[in-house]
Structure formats: structure tokens, C-alpha cells
Amino acid sequence: MTEQVMAAIDGSKFSEGVCDYAAWASLALEAPLTFLHVVDNHPQVAEADLSGNIGLGSREHLLEELSQLDEQRAKVAQEQGRLVLKAARERAIEDGVAEPATRQRNGTLVETLEELQEEIRLLVVGKRGETAHQDSGHLGSSLERVVRTLHRPILMVPDTFKVPEGVMLAFDGSKTTRKGVEMLAKSPLFAGIPVHVVIVGAETGDNRSQLDWALRTLRDAGHEAEGAIRAGEVEATLRAYQEEKGIDLLVMGAYGHSRIRHLLVGSTTTEMLRRARVPVLLLR
CATH class of the missing domain: 3.40.50.620 (HUPs)
Known part of the structure; x- marks a missing residue:
């Protein structure tokens, strides 16, 4: 199994920096480059017991609609991810990487990276993810868990690329x-x-x-x-x-x-x- 530079992207403002630093690392290490997008399908909102408010007969119908909404959200997230991966691949090719690969997985970022870590030579991630406020002083919670879980070198990057000189x-x-x-x-x-x-x-x-x-x-x-x-x-x-x-x-x-x-x-x-x-x- 060839170890590769793996870049986790999510469409946040850090994705461009992740693309460029990952391309730089891939070329310097002469290692393959793979862009990874993870779709987290876990429901964002816990199910609430609304039967007392809307009538017993309506509750089943409401839950069915909520389930359909979750499916629609997942499809939209997958399509957005495919577009992000396509843009990342094109950008890496412009940066000089010959054949960058793309992968889309369902699950959580931490579990996915833990599963793939035998393939990773270097992981490139943005400082904060798509869901974190860009002006926040905190790292994304997913990144904190990745740092603690993964036993591979991790390059955490800002949103703008600069060739390192020191x-x-x-x-x-x-x-x-x-x-x-x-x-x-x-x-x-x-x-x-x-x-x-x-x-x-x-x-x-x-x-x-x-x-x-x-x-x-x-x-x-x-x-x-x-x-x-x-x-x-x-x-x-x-x-x-x-x-x-x-x-x-x-x-x-x-x-x-x-x-x-x-x-x-x-x-x-x-x-x-x-x-x-x-x-x-x-x-x-």
C-alpha cells in the first residue's frame, strides 16, 4: 500500500490553503495526493416528542417528513462534496500535481481518518472546519479529536498558501x-x-x-x-x-x-x- 499525502477538505475558507499546501507537500515528498471529503449523515437535531403539541395522529407523518428532509440534506451534502473535490483536484493539477485522487466517504472525519491512517504519510487539514465560525479563536472540535486520535504527522494550515522559507x-x-x-x-x-x-x-x-x-x-x-x-x-x-x-x-x-x-x-x-x-x- 502506497502511503500518500491526504488532504481533508470541506468547502470552508481553509480549503484553498489545504489544497495548495497538500500539493506542495505531495510534490516535495514525491508522494501521491488524495483529497478526502467526509459526509456526516448523523442527524443534526435530536428527535423530540411533539405528540402533545400536534395531536397523536400527526406525529408519525411529521417524523416521516423529518426523515425525508434528512435524506435530502445528505444528498445535497454529497453533491456539494463532489463539487468541492472536483475543484480541489483541478487546483492541484494547476499547482503541478499530475494525478490527484479524490475520495468521498460517509461517517465522521475522525472515524474515517482512523480507518484510513495506514494509507496516510501526511495528513493536511485546515485550522477550522466548515461549521466553525471563521473568526473564532478555537480550533474545530473535529480537528482536536483528529490530533488526539491519529498516529500520523498532521500539517494544520491557514487559509492562504505561502512557500515556507524558515x-x-x-x-x-x-x-x-x-x-x-x-x-x-x-x-x-x-x-x-x-x-x-x-x-x-x-x-x-x-x-x-x-x-x-x-x-x-x-x-x-x-x-x-x-x-x-x-x-x-x-x-x-x-x-x-x-x-x-x-x-x-x-x-x-x-x-x-x-x-x-x-x-x-x-x-x-x-x-x-x-x-x-x-x-x-x-x-x-
């Missing part, structure tokens, strides 16, 4: 982030892009040796690399460094073993992801 890895010396350094070093996705490695913490001998290892690994693989150890609150310190250096792609290990771990684990989505204006690649 990458920042939030590094804590954990197994996950050391694997992140090694992945960055060898991945064609980052060929020719300067890499910044940032440790948030005290200037200790251990932190310095960890940073030196990371920079040596990257430079040995031919990357231009620089690093920093900075004290402060994790999210604010990383964001300040990103803005200072003009970084346009962040890489984070989703499950480390230090304060960075708490950016991605817990009941609420992290400030880092919530405030991000640039793509964030989450490593598992």
Missing part, C-alpha cells in the same frame, strides 16, 4: 522531538529551508548538549541550522521567536515529556495551535 522546531530533548530532528534532517519536505531549533528552558549543560546534537544532526544532513535556548513561558517564548525570525512553518512533537507536552495534551487545545497564523506540523 522552519522552527520546538525541541525539548524528548524521544518524540529527537525523532522530529531526525525526520526534519532527512525529509525532502524541508530541503533547502533553514531550520531553527528552540529549547524553552534554562541555559544548562544538558540543554546545551541537546541543542548541539540537534544542530549537528541537521547540518550533517546539509541544512542551514541555528538554535536558541530561551527562558520563559513555553507558548509565548516560542511565538516571540517565531515572529522575531519570520518563521513560516512550526514543527512540534505532539507528545513529548516536558512542558511542551502540555501544549498538546489535555482538555483544551493549546494556545500555540490556537494562535498560529502559519502552518503547524504535528509529529507523533
Whole structure:
């Protein structure tokens, strides 16, 4: 089974960004590209007992009409999805991808991706989905569940594409982030892009040796690399460094073993992801 770049699209304003970043990743990785649209057929409104209001004889007829409405909504959603997939495929071809594929599935996004994850090399998703208010500071609830469920790299992107010119890895010396350094070093996705490695913490001998290892690994693989150890609150310190250096792609290990771990684990989505204006690649 060939692993592929899979892009989840839903017709939201983030879909164009998802298309373009997915095309960029597909070309850089020389991996097939598949666009995925999931139609959630679960009823949006719970059935209510209206018999007391409309008369016992009418209730069955009303429920029948509601059922027909649900069927009509599902058909409309499927047709809208097909149009979105067609537009995405055409856009990817314009971006230079030879034969992008499209798939439409029924179910929930999380269950569908969990089922397909053996086929996924990289998942590309928009920061918020179609149903989330575009000015909201929160991530879509589906995306939060995807991040927690999927054991594949996830590239969360904004609505406008920009070719990345600088990458920042939030590094804590954990197994996950050391694997992140090694992945960055060898991945064609980052060929020719300067890499910044940032440790948030005290200037200790251990932190310095960890940073030196990371920079040596990257430079040995031919990357231009620089690093920093900075004290402060994790999210604010990383964001300040990103803005200072003009970084346009962040890489984070989703499950480390230090304060960075708490950016991605817990009941609420992290400030880092919530405030991000640039793509964030989450490593598992």
C-alpha cells in the first residue's frame, strides 16, 4: 500500500490553503495526493416528542417528513462534496500535481481518518472546519479529536498558501522531538529551508548538549541550522521567536515529556495551535 499525502477538505475558507499546501507537500515528498471529503449523515437535531403539541395522529407523518428532509440534506451534502473535490483536484493539477485522487466517504472525519491512517504519510487539514465560525479563536472540535486520535504527522494550515522559507522546531530533548530532528534532517519536505531549533528552558549543560546534537544532526544532513535556548513561558517564548525570525512553518512533537507536552495534551487545545497564523506540523 502506497502511503500518500491526504488532504481533508470541506468547502470552508481553509480549503484553498489545504489544497495548495497538500500539493506542495505531495510534490516535495514525491508522494501521491488524495483529497478526502467526509459526509456526516448523523442527524443534526435530536428527535423530540411533539405528540402533545400536534395531536397523536400527526406525529408519525411529521417524523416521516423529518426523515425525508434528512435524506435530502445528505444528498445535497454529497453533491456539494463532489463539487468541492472536483475543484480541489483541478487546483492541484494547476499547482503541478499530475494525478490527484479524490475520495468521498460517509461517517465522521475522525472515524474515517482512523480507518484510513495506514494509507496516510501526511495528513493536511485546515485550522477550522466548515461549521466553525471563521473568526473564532478555537480550533474545530473535529480537528482536536483528529490530533488526539491519529498516529500520523498532521500539517494544520491557514487559509492562504505561502512557500515556507524558515522552519522552527520546538525541541525539548524528548524521544518524540529527537525523532522530529531526525525526520526534519532527512525529509525532502524541508530541503533547502533553514531550520531553527528552540529549547524553552534554562541555559544548562544538558540543554546545551541537546541543542548541539540537534544542530549537528541537521547540518550533517546539509541544512542551514541555528538554535536558541530561551527562558520563559513555553507558548509565548516560542511565538516571540517565531515572529522575531519570520518563521513560516512550526514543527512540534505532539507528545513529548516536558512542558511542551502540555501544549498538546489535555482538555483544551493549546494556545500555540490556537494562535498560529502559519502552518503547524504535528509529529507523533
